[in-house]
Amino acid sequence: MNTKNKQTNVPTLKHVEQARKILESVVHKTPFQKSLRLSKKFSAEIILKREDMQPVRSYKIRGAYNKIYQLFLQDKVRRGVVCASAGNHAQGVAFACHRLKINGVIFMPETTPRQKLEQVEMFGEGFVQIKLYGDTFDDSKNAAIEFSEKWGAAFIHPFDDPQIIEGQATLALEILEQANDEIDYLFVPVGGGGLAAGMVTVFSRLSPRTHIILAEPSGAASMAASLKAGKTVALEEIDKFVDGAAVQKVGDLTFGICKDHVTDCISVHEGKVCETLLEMYNKEAMVLEPAGALTLAALDQYAGEIKGKNVVCIVSGSNNDITRTEEIKERAMLYRGLKHYFVVRFPQRPGSLKHFVLHVLGAKDDITFFEYTKKNSRETASAIVGIELACASDFDGLLQRMKSLGYFESYLNGTPSMMNLLV
Structure with missing residues (x-):
């Protein structure tokens, strides 16, 4: 892949507005829902942006469809598309392939939960082929890039791409339109940084006073390591439990966009994520996957700062495999x-x-x-x-x-x- 001059491709609000028009008939305007329980617990106005209620149960459909549709318009998908994903990006790509009648190959880690594999197959409806490769997202990504170079299929990066970021940024426009009051804190889950970069693209221009807090799993804290080093850092090992956000290295483009605009990037213990998953299921009747609970699990670390404030947490996604329930319970109890x-x-x-x-x-x-x-x-x-x-x-x-x-x-x-x- 050609990574030269990536920072010259930084998305603009104009690009984000164009992406929103592309996505009008594809994505849902998801609920902007106050959590009475969490608001009372933290003495704050806690609003959940429910991206777990998208057709593919995560915000990933926004970036994936925007990217593929633009390639489709440019007649650059004759040899199909290829991507790598731990699950949610794959479902967005599969959805786009079926809707646009494009053949796709999706590389996924061999450790991917069966539920996510079945969802990808369902959304692709015969237009996608799944290839299991490696133990991590990065292993699958390298295999997908090699496939792209060999067969000429367009590579759909899950986060480090301008059109992907523009698609994710449409979520920021939606949030600002739905908010009745100024948003003091925005909690954003981060893996490779595509969503975070999208939020920064919009909020830095339209709501610069909002504090953007990134939340990532402690076992894969690649954004925090990169922010500390002042450059992208590849982690030697990661804990793959929070599979939707377990990335060894954040994107060069996403890091460049985020580094000067985020207030903080905090690491959330996997056990705390599990505790939050069970809590949201038992008390809010919400079924979330580990990555979907990151922002909610991060709130405790900011309990003092958010008191009396307007807080928005992006909740995405809900592709959880029921066979993981016992492990989730075990990890939660160990943490407590x-x-x-x-x-x-x-x-x-x-x-x-x-x-x-x-x-x-x-x-x-x-x-x-x-x-x-x-x-x-x-x-x-x-x-x-x-x-x-x-x-x-x-x-x-x-x-x-x-x-x-x-x-x-x-x-x-x-x-x-x-x-x-x-x-």
């Missing part, structure tokens, strides 16, 4: 300090487990995981035990009893290699 794993040393005599339950566990503690093999040639044998607490503050007492009675061998929660086997 309610779930703990130990290697426990048991005497090899009858009744030792009963003694452990009666004298080590608290009245409301529960064993949720137990793996033990008796070895007759030893006086003691180890077991991996998962314990769920009713209150995080009960942990110190549990640990003290376990040590004083000789059961404690090691604590696993802080050992990533072991926890990867358990969670």
Whole structure:
């Protein structure tokens, strides 16, 4: 790909208005919805911009359709299109391919949840072919670029492209039209930076006093690293759990647009994201994917600053796989300090487990995981035990009893290699 002079292609408001006309019959004007619960919790006016209610359940349809439609007008899609995506961009591309009758090839990580694969197939309706490649978005992106160069298919970048940014920026125009009052804080989820760049493009001109806060997963904090370094930085490793925002390197174009206009970029722990997902489902009846809950999970870090302010959180998307529910619950409990794993040393005599339950566990503690093999040639044998607490503050007492009675061998929660086997 030719990356020269990318910064000369910075989108303008005129370009964004053109994109909005292209998208008029494609995207929904999604609800601008006040959250009574969150407003009360933070003593602020908390408004949710519900992009999870788009046809493909995320804002990604805006940029993908705008880009492909403009290529279509220029007769540059005769050999089809190709893209790389962890899921939501792929659905936007698939939607556009079917609507415009264009063949598309979509590279996705092998770790992509099955639900997202099925959604891409559904929206493409025979016009797209999925190729699973690599473990991360960046692996898939490199394969898609190679495919583009070999076969001449137009590469549809998920974020680092002017027309993609212009499409995402139409969301900013919509927000400003729907807002009754001046927006003090705008919370924006960030992966590669396409949406963030779109928000900056519009807000820096039409609402410059609005503080733009970017929220990204702590395990893939590539924008924060780039802002700190003053240039784009490629992370060596990332946590892929928040798959919709797990990017090793933000775009050069998106970074250039964002770097001087965002107020802050904060990292949100994956466990906090999971806690928020469950909370929004149980209390708001909203089904979100991890990336869709980023901005809501970030609010706690700004609780003091947003008090009494008008706050907008972009919520996108809702392509969550139900098979991930147990992992989401587990991560949330670990984050809240309610779930703990130990290697426990048991005497090899009858009744030792009963003694452990009666004298080590608290009245409301529960064993949720137990793996033990008796070895007759030893006086003691180890077991991996998962314990769920009713209150995080009960942990110190549990640990003290376990040590004083000789059961404690090691604590696993802080050992990533072991926890990867358990969670």
